[in-house]
Every structure is written in C-alpha cells, then in structure tokens.
Amino acid sequence: MSELRYNRLKDTWTIIAEERAKRPHDYKEYTKEEATQIENCPFEYGNEHMTPPEVFAIREKNTKPNSSGWKVRVVPNKYPAVSPQTPLDYFFRCIYDNVTGFGYHEVIIDTPDHFKQIQDFNKEDFQYLFTAFKERLKALSNDNRIKYIHIFKNHRKEAGKSLYHSHSQLIALPMIPKLVDTQINQSRSYYKQKERCLLCDEVMYELETEERILYKNEKFVVYCPYASLYPFEIRIVPYPHSYSFLEIKKFDYLIDAVKVAVKKLNNTLLDPPFNLILYTSPPKRDNYKIPDYFYNIEIFNHWYIEILPRITTHAGFELGTGYYINPVPPETAVNKLKQE
Amino acid sequence: MSELRYNRLKDTWTIIAEERAKRPHDYKEYTKEEATQIENCPFEYGNEHMTPPEVFAIREKNTKPNSSGWKVRVVPNKYPAVSPQTPLDYFFRCIYDNVTGFGYHEVIIDTPDHFKQIQDFNKEDFQYLFTAFKERLKALSNDNRIKYIHIFKNHRKEAGKSLYHSHSQLIALPMIPKLVDTQINQSRSYYKQKERCLLCDEVMYELETEERILYKNEKFVVYCPYASLYPFEIRIVPYPHSYSFLEIKKFDYLIDAVKVAVKKLNNTLLDPPFNLILYTSPPKRDNYKIPDYFYNIEIFNHWYIEILPRITTHAGFELGTGYYINPVPPETAVNKLKQE
Numbered sequence A, B: 001m002s003e004l005r006y007n008r009l010k011d012t013w014t015i016i017a018e019e020r021a022k023r024p025h026d027y028k029e030y031t032k033e034e035a036t037q038i039e040n041c042p043f044e045y046g047n048e049h050m051t052p053p054e055v056f057a058i059r060e061k062n063t064k065p066n067s068s069g070w071k072v073r074v075v076p077n078k079y080p081a082v083s084p085q086t087p088l089d090y091f092f093r094c095i096y097d098n099v100t101g102f103g104y105h106e107v108i109i110d111t112p113d114h115f116k117q118i119q120d121f122n123k124e125d126f127q128y129l130f131t132a133f134k135e136r137l138k139a140l141s142n143d144n145r146i147k148y149i150h151i152f153k154n155h156r157k158e159a160g161k162s163l164y165h166s167h168s169q170l171i172a173l174p175m176i177p178k179l180v181d182t183q184i185n186q187s188r189s190y191y192k193q194k195e196r197c198l199l200c201d202e203v204m205y206e207l208e209t210e211e212r213i214l215y216k217n218e219k220f221v222v223y224c225p226y227a228s229l230y231p232f233e234i235r236i237v238p239y240p241h242s243y244s245f246l247e248i249k250k251f252d253y254l255i256d257a258v259k260v261a262v263k264k265l266n267n268t269l270l271d272p273p274f275n276l277i278l279y280t281s282p283p284k285r286d287n288y289k290i291p292d293y294f295y296n297i298e299i300f301n302h303w304y305i306e307i308l309p310r311i312t313t314h315a316g317f318e319l320g321t322g323y324y325i326n327p328v329p330p331e332t333a334v335n336k337l338k339q340e
Helices: A018-022 A032-036 A123-141 A178-194 A198-209 A252-269 A316-321 A330-338 B018-022 B032-036 B123-141 B178-194 B198-209 B252-269 B316-321 B330-339
Strands: A003-007 A012-016 A056-059 A070-076 A090-093 A096-100 A104-109 A148-155 A167-173 A213-216 A220-223 A234-238 A274-279 A304-309 A324-326 B003-007 B012-016 B056-059 B070-076 B090-093 B096-100 B104-109 B148-155 B167-173 B213-216 B220-223 B234-238 B274-279 B304-309 B324-326
Touching: A056 A123, A070 A123, A104 A123, A123 A148, A123 A167, A123 A252, A148 B316, A167 B316, A178 A198, A178 B316, A198 A213, A198 A220, A213 A252, A213 A330, A220 A252, A234 A252, A252 A304, A252 A330, A274 B316, A316 A324, A316 B148, A316 B167, A316 B178, A316 B274, B056 B123, B070 B123, B104 B123, B123 B148, B123 B167, B123 B252, B178 B198, B198 B213, B198 B220, B213 B252, B213 B330, B220 B252, B234 B252, B252 B304, B252 B330, B316 B324
Parallel strands: A012 B324, A324 B012
Antiparallel strands: A003 A012, A003 A096, A056 A070, A070 A104, A090 A096, A104 A167, A148 A167, A148 A274, A213 A220, A220 A234, A234 A304, A274 A304, B003 B012, B003 B096, B056 B070, B070 B104, B090 B096, B104 B167, B148 B167, B148 B274, B213 B220, B220 B234, B234 B304, B274 B304
16 A cells, blocks of 8 residues: 655655555666567456456447456556555644555556557547546546646656556546646736636747747647757647537547657657656546635646657756756757658 | 846756757766777876866875876866856846856866766765865855855766766855755754654654664664655755755764765666765855845755655656656665665
8 A cells, every 4th residue: 555755845745655666676678578479468358357357448339347358448557656546634743744545556458459558549549538538527526625637647667657558647646736736826817917727828829939849739739848858849739618528529629739749759869768647637626725826727727738859868867857958959859840 | 158038937046058068978877988999088087188187086195186196076067057268147138147157167076087976976975075065065156256166076987977087076156046945944944843853853754753764873874755746755864953065074974874875776776877066155245135045054955965866757747747657666765775
C-alpha cells in the first residue's frame, strides 16, 4: 500500500510506492524479446488474463470483457502508484503530513497491435484512444474524492515507458497536483487583471505573428511555445476557448492536429522519446482551499495537450532551480519541424 | 547571446541558450577517446589554453595563472547559459516578459587528475573543491546584480555531465530561482508560525527517531529525507543551525560527511549517476519583491547539500504534475546504504 508524503521544504508531494519497484526491470533499451515476442506481452489479444480486469473497452460486437476483440482497453495498473482499494485518509507522523495512497492508476492499451507506435496510428486508432480518455475522465470525475485526473503518454524508454507495446496512463488523485494548481492560479490571476484568458491571449498573439506556429486547422492551433522549457516542445491548443477535454464532441480536428505534430516531430528528430500530457480542468469540488478557485474556471482555464521531447538531460541546474536551459529557440525548432 | 523567457502559465523561467547546443555532443555514454585520451581534454595540465582564462585557482607556489600546477581551477564555461558580458536588462516582446542572459556560468575543475571521480577524492581534493565553492560564492555575492549563486555537480552522463573529467558548475543569476524561492518561502512561513527553523526541526526529529539517519558527526547529519523525491536521495545538513555555506570556517566535518555519503551510495548502487546540489542563502539585496523576504533569513533559512541519484526516469506523471513517484522508501534506502 503506497502513501503520499508531503515535502514541506519543497512544497510538493511524493508517492512512496514500493509496488512500483516490482515492475518489469527498467532496462535502458527494450530487449529484443520484449520488442518481438508477443506471447509474453500482457497487452496482446489472448493475454487479457495477464492484466487486472478491464474497466473500459471499445470492442467488436458480441465479444466479452477481458477477451480479445477490443480496439482500445483500459485496465488498472498492475504496479499501481495509488489504488481505489486504499481508503482515503489524511494522517501525520509527528512533524510529517501524509495522505494514504488512494486514487486510480490505469493503463490505456492504445491498440491491440504490438508493433504500432503513436507515429503509426491512423484516424481510427486516435478516435478509440481519445474516446477512452474522455470516458475515463467522465467516469472518474464522478468519484467525489478525486480532485484531478492526469492523463499522459510516455513514448519510448527514455521517456519512462516500461513496456514496448504502445499504451497511455491515467493517474487520478485526491488533490490537484502542484503544476496543475500553478497553471490554474496563474490563469486565474491573469483573468482577474485582464478579464481575458491567458492561453487565449497567447494563441491570438501567436496566430498574429506566425513566428512559432507549426500548424492550425479550424479548431486547433499547434505551436512551439515562446518560453518552451524543452527543445522542440509543442503545444496543441483548442480555439476558440475551451476549458475541458470533456467539451469535445467530435475528435476529428484534434486528431488532425496531433497527427501533424507527432509526424513532424518524428520526421525531424527521427523518432525521439517524448511525453504527451493532457492538461484539463479539474472537476469542481466544494472543499477546495481557495473560495474562488473554481469561480469562472470555465472562462479562465484552457485545456491543452503538450508534447515534451526528451532529447536533453536535466541536470543539477534544472533539478535545483526549477528553471530550464533550452538550447533550441522555439523559432528555430518550428522552422525545422515545418520543413518535414 | 542568451535570454531568459518567462513562462507565465507554468510560472518559471527558461534560458534560451543556443550557445549550449555547440557543446561536445551529448552521447549516452562517454566515448573511449573521451575517457582515456587526455591530450584532447581541456581540463588537463598543459591544456589550460583550451578554456577561457581562469577566474580562481589554488596553485603550487610560483606557478602562473593559466598554466599547470593548480589543485582546483575555476574558468568561465565555454558554452555559457548566461554571461557577465551581457548587460542586465528587463524587456518585453508584446505579451512576453524577458531578461537578458546576464549572469555567471563557471566550471570548477575539481582536480587535475583525469581519472579521479568524486568517489575517489581524498580529504585534500575536497578541501580544494569546497574552498573554490566558498571563494566564488563570496566573490559573486559582491556583484549587486546577482541575486543567487547556484552550485552543483553532475556525476556521470546520465546526470547531465558532458565531459568525462570531474568538474562542478556554478550559475549565478539576476533572480532567485523558483525552487530556491519556494524553499525560502516555506521556511519563512514555518518560522512565522513556530519561531523555529523548519530544517532544524526536521533534523532534531530525525536524530530522535534515527529511522532515516545514515551518519552523523559533530557538525553534520546525513539522512534520507522522509519525503524523498528521488530513490536513495541523501541530505547533508549542518547542525546546529547555519544559514549560509559562507559561515563554514573549517571544512573537516563537511568533508567527512560528504565522503561517507558518496562512498555508501557508490557501494550500494555501484557508481550511480547523481546530482549534488548546494542550497545556501542568497546574498541580501534591497530590491526584493517581498518586504520581509530577508528579515531573519539568518535564523529561518538553513543551508544544506543534497544528492539526487538518477536511477529512475521521470515520465509524464512527474513532468505534468510536479509530484514524484519514489519506489524506494527512504527507510529502506537508508538500511541498504548503512550495510555498505
């Protein structure tokens, strides 16, 4: 059973999760076995018994849960950082503050195809994947103990992906994570000053100058942010304003935008490792510490997806300061990406 | 010329530094040439001309600056993130806020011995190294434009060290970095509530329970923090209270403590990559944004050294939330370390 411990000096939380250490060993590269021998892969058709029972799937007609025939399949993580079986409780050990390891840690198996990675996904694959994102977001928002649902995808070992078969992850927590909270607070204070959304202003300015725009379609704009923390960082932002991933009715334009971003990144940097992260608004709750935290959140908070390529190593500077050194200006990055 | 760009959404700064991309290529492992062919290494005796002129050195008698005969040598980084030649200026580009890339980025060449790494350092090596830290801290504190001096050491490629020959780094900036600011603010608000220092309380509790203590001597305590963000994270803290590295008169006890920490880590994890970070108090300045920011800083802020082993990969969870998953409880870590 894991637990969350508050690091008061650094004002953040760490999940102490011994279970995680039992994961398939973190080799630097996938072994040939892992990459090719599908019989041992828990994400294959016929191996559904190798994972905990599914909580969601899109399936061919007349196929049963936990059997083959699925298009996308969501299962609890076998080595969870947090678990819904753990009762939510807040406690202390003398000077230290803790929360039990309550939450949801799920794996979204993107595709039944062992060899298909995100750069190979077609429109349908993305349609299934984003539907799974939305359905799990919706379902877990109904658990009142959950304050935020974090969805992300690690692409390649160097970005923290432990199994070769393409998958995404979801971690739902009884608190709003530090960086999400920062973004909400920054957007909130900007709105208070300007009565405009921070990310709307940014998108409008970026569209005007066109200096860092990689692509746009009717509903999404894709660009390298002005103060990119990572080389070749890409932001995919809906416009006009939308505050939650749950607002999307049809995924067509999002799929188009994500496909372009992934393709260009893949062609420019030759299949680089990256993390894809979804930032959306937390479900509204009554018990949040700041009285107006959720007031107008539909207007001031803007959901988006970011892609963070992992081609540089963060060292003592980044770890110690929380600042970043980025050797590739986003203007240079976007020009290279555009050429591909 | 680099520049600092403010990332408003994430409330942090990124240094856009194209110069850094010209560094020796970031291979995953050192090439055999790099590790063995000392004639190309800019940190060797006789190769002093391969670096910018030194700003500090401890030397044998009658040796000249920028010639051999030094014990430790500090030079400006050849590929600097920030530079003292850049005039300090604050500016904007429409909606974006910037600071010019003013600052100091220096390399501390720990030892003239190409093959000696930190786990091999003897008492004298550490004596030279910490003297260099202190002298540069003191010297750069006198530049009123500088608000913080960050000193760190990257050990092995996987922790971001680009050249094989052992070295440390210093980056001095015209602002107090986000994470340092967080720690000061957390310590400050704790002191306001309790009239006691946060880290003093932690050290006292740790000494009492002994659950996470790895080692102590007359002036330092070495332990794995309760809410360790990294597996096998180690904190080396002076006691009784001390607010600045500049307060140390004699390095004996610090050297003893650091040697034990490095040796035990090296034996337990077999020479793991790690970052060693020095957190000390910023020099007092008149122009800080919070009126009482520096008031009582000598009492509430506590300097320390931390060692962050890089044996796990941060993925979409850590990057997106600012929270951490640590699969090794510090209680387990300290027991393993103690056995070595």
